[in-house]
Amino acid sequence: MSMITTDRIEKKIQLRHPRSKVWRALTDAQEFGSWFGAVFTEPFKPGVRLRGKVTHKGYEHMTMDVTIERMEPERLFSWRWHPGAAQPGEDFSDEPTTLVVFELQDVPGGTLLTVVESGFDQIPLARRAKAFRMNDEGWAMQMKAIEGYLARSS
């Protein structure tokens, strides 16, 4: 690989559901929380900053801190956050955020959903490295991710 980007990731998934349904799953605070794994008590609105309690087993003491940016119905939904979740007492608020953008497109038989998260190069390396730290909450989560990855790629 000659061109390595460390700043952004992009994912696409084709969903066999109409855009309206996908949009609701993304932007209805309750629906979003149920698959994303966090409890949000306020509705999503552009400009609003929300804190969501993580519901993943073993990570219930962590919170997600999300600021909604744009909501263009059934087309585009974006937020800024400190990637991942914070433990009690951790304060990232002075650190740069990454931008998460969901885009919805009609395709035959459903919806093409694209998610782009960008701005990682602005995140301090030590913060990024922390995601790997052993005995850290992040670590166990990451290891599970690796296991899943290996299981699928073997």
Add this chain to the structure above:
Amino acid sequence: MAVKSGAFRGSAPIFAALGDGTRLRLVARLCAGGPQSIARLTAGSEITRQAVTKHLLVLADAGLVRGVRKGRESRWALEPEQLEVARRYLDLISEQWTQRLEALERHLESMPETKARAGKRKRSPA
């Protein structure tokens, strides 16, 4: 944990090297302040030079830092391969998104279709 194959082969030493608060702080200082001497790395912290040296050697073993001799002074610098850390980090973030999108897909499967499009797809009883 045995990681036998795949994109994360060879990551274990990096993970292990970073799995320590002091070493993470050293990496952060080298990242923010550029190459510097052990004296400067030790300044303002409680740990001894010997301890810092030991940690730097662990980081060096993992390919994260390197000692550079400049005259009589030896300085420590981050290896450009730190980029590897950034890239691996992105691999992990990417994997998290894959899992989230799979969760979204499962969620959508579990939700009833809106009236207009209902009943199009064969659904197995829950």
